[in-house]
Amino acid sequence: MAGTSDLDVAYVARLARLNLTEDEAQIFQKQLDDVLKYAEKLRQLDVTGVDAAAHALPVFNVFRDDSPRDWFTAEQALSNAPRQANGLFVVPKVVE
Amino acid sequence: MIETDLPALSIADLQSLLRRREVSSREVIDILRKRIAAVDSGLGAYLSLDVEAALKEAEHANVDLPLGGIPIAIKDIINVMGQPCTCASKILNGYRAAYNATVIQKLRAAGAIPFGKTNLDEFAMGSSTENSALKSTRNPWDLSRVPGGSSGGSAAAVAADEAFGALGSDTGGSIRQPAALCGVVGLKPTYGRVSRFGLVAFASSLDQIGPVTKTVRDAALIMNVIAGQDPQDSTSLNETVPEYTASLGKDLRGIRLGLPKEYMIEGIDPQVRDAINAAVKQLNSVGADIVDVSLPSTEYAVAVYYIIATAEASANLARFDGVRYGYRAENPKDVLDLYGRTREEGFGSEVKRRVILGTYVLSSGYYDAYYLRAQKVRELIRRDFAKAFEKVDALISPTSPIAAFKLGERVADPLQMYLADIFTIAANLAGICGISVPCGFAELDGHRLPIGLQLLGKTLDEPRILQIAHAYEQSTDWHKTRPPLAANLPKA
Numbered sequence: 001m002a003g004t005s006d007l008d009v010a011y012v013a014r015l016a017r018l019n020l021t022e023d024e025a026q027i028f029q030k031q032l033d034d035v036l037k038y039a040e041k042l043r044q045l046d047v048t049g050v051d052a053a054a055h056a057l058p059v060f061n062v063f064r065d066d067s068p069r070d071w072f073t074a075e076q077a078l079s080n081a082p083r084q085a086n087g088l089f090v091v092p093k094v095v096e
Numbered sequence: 097m098i099e100t101d102l103p104a105l106s107i108a109d110l111q112s113l114l115r116r117r118e119v120s121s122r123e124v125i126d127i128l129r130k131r132i133a134a135v136d137s138g139l140g141a142y143l144s145l146d147v148e149a150a151l152k153e154a155e156h157a158n159v160d161l162p163l164g165g166i167p168i169a170i171k172d173i174i175n176v177m178g179q180p181c182t183c184a185s186k187i188l189n190g191y192r193a194a195y196n197a198t199v200i201q202k203l204r205a206a207g208a209i210p211f212g213k214t215n216l217d218e219f220a221m222g223s224s225t226e227n228s229a230l231k232s233t234r235n236p237w238d239l240s241r242v243p244g245g246s247s248g249g250s251a252a253a254v255a256a257d258e259a260f261g262a263l264g265s266d267t268g269g270s271i272r273q274p275a276a277l278c279g280v281v282g283l284k285p286t287y288g289r290v291s292r293f294g295l296v297a298f299a300s301s302l303d304q305i306g307p308v309t310k311t312v313r314d315a316a317l318i319m320n321v322i323a324g325q326d327p328q329d330s331t332s333l334n335e336t337v338p339e340y341t342a343s344l345g346k347d348l349r350g351i352r353l354g355l356p357k358e359y360m361i362e363g364i365d366p367q368v369r370d371a372i373n374a375a376v377k378q379l380n381s382v383g384a385d386i387v388d389v390s391l392p393s394t395e396y397a398v399a400v401y402y403i404i405a406t407a408e409a410s411a412n413l414a415r416f417d418g419v420r421y422g423y424r425a426e427n428p429k430d431v432l433d434l435y436g437r438t439r440e441e442g443f444g445s446e447v448k449r450r451v452i453l454g455t456y457v458l459s460s461g462y463y464d465a466y467y468l469r470a471q472k473v474r475e476l477i478r479r480d481f482a483k484a485f486e487k488v489d490a491l492i493s494p495t496s497p498i499a500a501f502k503l504g505e506r507v508a509d510p511l512q513m514y515l516a517d518i519f520t521i522a523a524n525l526a527g528i529c530g531i532s533v534p535c536g537f538a539e540l541d542g543h544r545l546p547i548g549l550q551l552l553g554k555t556l557d558e559p560r561i562l563q564i565a566h567a568y569e570q571s572t573d574w575h576k577t578r579p580p581l582a583a584n585l586p587k588a
Contacts, residue, residue: 020448031511035510042399
């Protein structure tokens with residue numbers, strides 16, 4: 001389902017592990033095509049030699065002492081688990 | 097002090113009453129609870145309220161501490177141990193925070209009582225609070241209109257005297273814009289000034305926690321408590337925390353304020369434009385010099401923001417997979433079905449749109465064209481500000497080009513909604529601080545709707561923008577005007 005941009009919503013949604021209904025995919029395709037069309041204006045700018053800013057105020061080499069402290073118990077870590085057993089998170093079978 | 101007047105007090109005034117022992121913290125919680133019970137059914141600012149826990153904390157309140165005995169409402173994206181933290185999303189329905197955010201620990205250490213979790217756009221993605229999956233929040237000045245967003249619940253609660261002050265979070269304007277639309281003060285600190293530990297991450301290089309308050313002084317009082325380096329947040333800045341109230345009351349002689357010419361765009365509501373022009377004159381009359389400046393990359397800021405913010409969001413929201421916490425789809429046939437359906441059923445439309453856009457701009461073949469290019473333009477935007485701040489102490493603009501709009505009016509067109517963030521998002525991209533203060537009203541359909549003045553300051557220059565905002569506020573009466581809430585509310 002191609003729109004006006006290279007974005008294929010149904011395909012990218014699969015990459016993002018996000019199921020969509022047919023209707024949702026169609027609406028998002030149109031809306032995100034509009035957003036990407038708007039974003040094309042970034043191509044007008046000359047960015048040769050400009051460093052990419054991953055952070056506005058980057059800080060480097062932030063270290064702290066590697067000292068033990070109290071944190072979650074297993075019970076606390078599992079306190080919001082949708083399913084659990086024997087102190088573990090339960091998920092569908094992954095390995096055959 | 098009669099009960100009905102107490103919720104209207106500022107934090108500073110409540111603090112005096114508490115310290116003079118004219119009211120106890122328990123009584124304050126009780127009166128506030130009644131106020132919320134009376135008005136929140138029509139307003140929808142709160143998602144949850146644990147009265148018992150707050151009363152218990154109030155019993156041991158030490159009113160001599162900086163915020164001793166004062167209840168503070170918390171945006172429901174900040175973890176308060178034992179309380180829900182829904183992020184206004186179905187995917188976190190039933191979740192209870194297993195730890196405290198650093199800001200919550202700091203508030204408590206200063207004697208404050210976190211009280212109530214406020215509504216927001218799902219995962220803070222939005223500008224109207226309409227993206228909340230749980231509840232709609234209304235603007236106390238006109239209940240048919242939005243409170244702004246994403247910290248719409250915090251702003252509405254403070255404006256409607258349902259809270260003395262609140263915490264919000266600001267990724268592209270989410271504190272300042274709802275503060276403007278609800279007629280209260282909102283401060284976005286410099287990136288790294290306040291720890292993000294315990295704030296559910298939306299866009300990690302842009303998010304900051306900050307105060308929403310009735311007065312500029314109150315914002316400074318909260319900043320005194322929540323600012324500072326935190327070993328739990330490696331992006332927090334190792335810089336001394338000043339006394340933010342110290343600069344308040346100093347006059348503005350010698351202060352230079354910049355008017356960015358690119359901000360006088362078409363599409364600013366004429367009533368907003370008039371209010372800002374009047375505010376500029378007012379600031380000039382109380383001593384500030386006004387200088388024209390240029391921020392040439394302004395027109396690219398919205399595009400840069402929606403690429404960087406969605407890219408970071410798509411990575412941050414990968415953790416919501418139905419395995420460790422939150423919602424899980426029923427009877428998954430395998431693990432991919434578990435992920436796909438959990439996220440389909442748990443996320444709302446705006447979150448899905450942003451996850452898809454963010455995944456796309458980071459994907460192989462498109463990374464350079466979108467994400468990398470956006471980061472380079474981000475650097476240009478940062479340089480624009482650095483250059484402007486060589487000439488001026490702070491910049492002035494509207495906070496939002498429009499006053500509060502009607503619920504439902506803008507939901508169908510995400511791009512139009514994004515474009516309204518034009519004045520606020522550049523500050524997040526550049527990491528600088530910004531504040532919104534009330535500066536007038538627009539008249540629409542017989543309602544007065546607040547307008548916000550935004551002041552942007554240099555990195556770590558919060559004391560300066562607080563000083564300017566305070567001087568402006570004290571020379572006007574806007575902050576004293578309260579919404580005509582009682583008249584608008586449905587009869588009990």
